[in-house]
Amino acid sequence: MLHFLLRAVFAAFGLAIASRLVPGVTYDAPTTLFLAALLLGVVNALLRPLLVILTLPITVLSFGLFLLVINAAMILLVSRIIPGFHVSGFVPGLLVAIITGLTSWAGTLLLGDLKRLNNRSS
Template sequence: MTRFLARIVFGALGLALAAYLLPGVSYSGIVDLLIAALLLGIVNAILRPILFVLTLPLTIITLGLWLLVLNAAMIGLVAWLLPGFTVTGLVPGLLAAIITGVVSWIGAIVIGDAKKG
């Protein structure tokens, strides 16, 4: 449970950093930011694998760059679902996906991976 909460916090930190650095990403409060991180985790766990399989040929053709667009679409979906979190366009969504991904990756290193061993 603590790993799950830590991942939510690192996701929220990534979204906050994206909102701080990018003019097209914003949130209205810390609660909306935490809910956005939770929704992003749920969307990435449920919807992203399905879309990944459906768009696998496109991912192969673009040598994996399509995954950035897919991640941006997941952040855009969260922004669409949550009124307190906004992303205004594809470029801010792509950059937010990169920033959030890097911060989440650092978070996974900090918390450690449960699949080791």
């Protein structure tokens, strides 16, 4: 559970960065941003695997780039569900997906490094 919450913090950080860099992405309050990150984690855990399987042929033909479209769709879905978190369209959603993906990747690396350091000290 702690790992999921830490990943949500990194996702929220990515969403905050995206709101600064991408026109058309706004949020009302930091709590809204964290709720959006939590819901994004849940949506990615439940809905994304099904979409990946259903779109596997086009993903293969696009050399995996279609996964960015799926990620953008997940972010747009979250923006429709969470009041106070707004993404104005597909292109901003795609850019948010890239930024959030990079920050989540960096967070995963950091969490992995912290886990390894913790295991060494035990």
